[in-house]
Amino acid sequence: MIKRRGITIVLIVLCQSSQALVTGGIALFLPLIRDDLSLTFAQGGTLAAASTFTYALMQVPVGVLADRIDTKKMFLIGLLGVNVLACGFALIDSYGWLVANQAVSGVLRSMAFAPGLILISRQFSSTKQATAMGLYVAGGFSSSIVLNLLGPLLVGPLGWQGVFLVCAGLGVLTLIAYWLVGNDGTDTQPRRQPPLKELPKLLKHPVVAVTSVIQFVRLAATHGVITWLPSFVVVEKGYSIQTAGLLVALGAALTAPSNIMGGYVADKTGKPLAVVGVSLTIVAGSLVGLVLADSLPVIIAVVAVNSIVIQLYFGPLFSIPIQYLGRSVAGAISGFGNFWANLGGFTAVWALGALKDATGGFDAGFLLLTGFCVIGIGAVLVLKRMPVQALESTPSK
Numbered sequence: 001m002i003k004r005r006g007i008t009i010v011l012i013v014l015c016q017s018s019q020a021l022v023t024g025g026i027a028l029f030l031p032l033i034r035d036d037l038s039l040t041f042a043q044g045g046t047l048a049a050a051s052t053f054t055y056a057l058m059q060v061p062v063g064v065l066a067d068r069i070d071t072k073k074m075f076l077i078g079l080l081g082v083n084v085l086a087c088g089f090a091l092i093d094s095y096g097w098l099v100a101n102q103a104v105s106g107v108l109r110s111m112a113f114a115p116g117l118i119l120i121s122r123q124f125s126s127t128k129q130a131t132a133m134g135l136y137v138a139g140g141f142s143s144s145i146v147l148n149l150l151g152p153l154l155v156g157p158l159g160w161q162g163v164f165l166v167c168a169g170l171g172v173l174t175l176i177a178y179w180l181v182g183n184d185g186t187d188t189q190p191r192r193q194p195p196l197k198e199l200p201k202l203l204k205h206p207v208v209a210v211t212s213v214i215q216f217v218r219l220a221a222t223h224g225v226i227t228w229l230p231s232f233v234v235v236e237k238g239y240s241i242q243t244a245g246l247l248v249a250l251g252a253a254l255t256a257p258s259n260i261m262g263g264y265v266a267d268k269t270g271k272p273l274a275v276v277g278v279s280l281t282i283v284a285g286s287l288v289g290l291v292l293a294d295s296l297p298v299i300i301a302v303v304a305v306n307s308i309v310i311q312l313y314f315g316p317l318f319s320i321p322i323q324y325l326g327r328s329v330a331g332a333i334s335g336f337g338n339f340w341a342n343l344g345g346f347t348a349v350w351a352l353g354a355l356k357d358a359t360g361g362f363d364a365g366f367l368l369l370t371g372f373c374v375i376g377i378g379a380v381l382v383l384k385r386m387p388v389q390a391l392e393s394t395p396s397k
Contacts, residue, residue, distance in 0.1 A: 004183065005123055009135070011178040012120050015079055016136060017143035018171030019109050022086045023051065024144045025167060026102075027227045028151050028245060029160040031234045036160075037095050041231070045353020048227050049346045050099045051106030056342030058110035063335020071115040072184035076175055078111025083175070086168035090161035114335045117318070119184055128267055137259050137314050145256065148249035152242040207324045208333055210383050214276060214317060215337045216344035217376035221283050222310050223345035224369050225290075226251075228352045229303070232290075232362050239296065247300065251307035258308050263315030272316030277380040279313040284373035291363045320383070344372070 026033070026048050034044045066074060085105040092098050117136060124132040147167070154163050229251070230244040262279070266272040286306035293299045321333045352365035 008178075008182040009120065009123050011174070011182040012075075012116060012123075013136060014143075014174045015075070015171075015178050016112060016116050018079055018167070018174055019082045019112060020143050021147055021167040021171065022082060022089070022105070022164070023048075024147050024226070024248075025086075025151065025160070025164055028148055028230050028241075028248060029155065029163070030227070031231055031241060032155070032160050037093070037098075039095060041353040041356040042350070043095065043353075044231075045227075045350045047095070047099055047102065048353075049223075049349035050102035051109060052223065052342050052346040052349065054103045054106030055110045055113075056106075056339050056346060058107050059113070059335040059337075059339035059342065060332065061335075062110045063114040063332045063338075066114040066118055066335070070184075071118050072182075074111050075115040075119060076179055078108045078115070079171065079175055081105075081108035082112070083168040083171040086164050086171070090164035090168075113338055117334050122184070128263075132263070132315070135260050135263070135315075137311060144252035145249045148245040148252060152245035155241075205321070205325065207383070207386065208321050208336060210379050210386075211317060211321050212337055212340040213379040214280075214376045215341035216347075217280070217372045217379075218311075218313070218317065218344070219341035220344035220348035220372050221287070221369050224348035224352050224365065225287075225306060225310065227349045228356075228362060228365070231356075233299070236362055237296075237299070243296075247303055250300070251303050254304055254307040255311050258310075258312045259314055262312035263319075266313075266316035266319065272313075272320050273380060273383055275316045276313040276320075277377060277384075279309045280373050280376045280380065282309040284370050284377070287366045287370040287373065290366045348372075 030044050030048060033039070033047070034041075039047070062074075082105055085101055085108065089098060089101050089105075092101060120136045121132045147163075151163050154166070158166070226248070229248060230241065233239050233244040233247055234241055262275050266275045283306060286302055286309070289302035289305070290299070293302050318334055318337060321337065325333060348365075348369060351368060352362060355365045355368070356362055358364075
């Protein structure tokens, strides 16, 4: 039974990571895609952000459905669609159709997030939910390590289109393995979903509202850096795409374990807000560091610091509203939080591209993200004024 649980956890994480290969591939090869299609930086940002926009719009409806229907089937159908569309992305040479491809991909990708969080949370006790969520997202960064190490080597013989086809094929194989071997787990207590008419009241809860501000900031900073870092290194600093790939791989290697560590520390200390606040402060400092970086060693050092903390607070942040409102509505409130997170990601990816066109550099964009982090720190201080006892001691239902 324990062995089956371990295999299921690994397969859930690997399945989730397959969609990260697609989004990570666009970021890594964006300089090549832009050259092939003669795109501006703003158009490149739109292409990279298209799936994030539709992904954000679908978070609440998908989260509500995930609380009520077969989460395993929903998870697998969504990711299957993402990988099929990745094959289509490799075969299309029209900017408009590529944007449409990614817009549809975002809808299908949304079907994996909340269901996946529910699936992996069922494999852990109620006292280890932040750890479970941190582990879930760590898979995406683990796959990014492989992509950014091997992608620049494969792009020569295969082209960026061939790399997308390989990634999609591996994703489909992983989904088949989970369908055949993995289980969908069970909740330790019956799930009592509130009527849909109560959903607006649920989403207006002060904790949900304030954590949504932090969610916006979280993915704005994450997607802004991840999407544009290769272009920053190649176009603005003049290094090769191989160097950019190694740098992004280094960042992913540091981010993956930090997801798990952040959740573990939050669960162990019972102070998720402290993890969130410290993380945001360091992220803000690292973004200023990117603006000031004038050599490759400095860029490497700043990226390393940024990568360690950029997703350190993922698990703690998602666990906070669930601790207040219970696991029976985990899908809805996680979906709502992720809606605002991806709206932030979309805004940042598009804005950094537009600011690059307008100013000729990425400095203004990185400073914009720094300002977002300051707002996030303010939201943490607001949460801190809410009853600490409820935050730290209320058991998950």
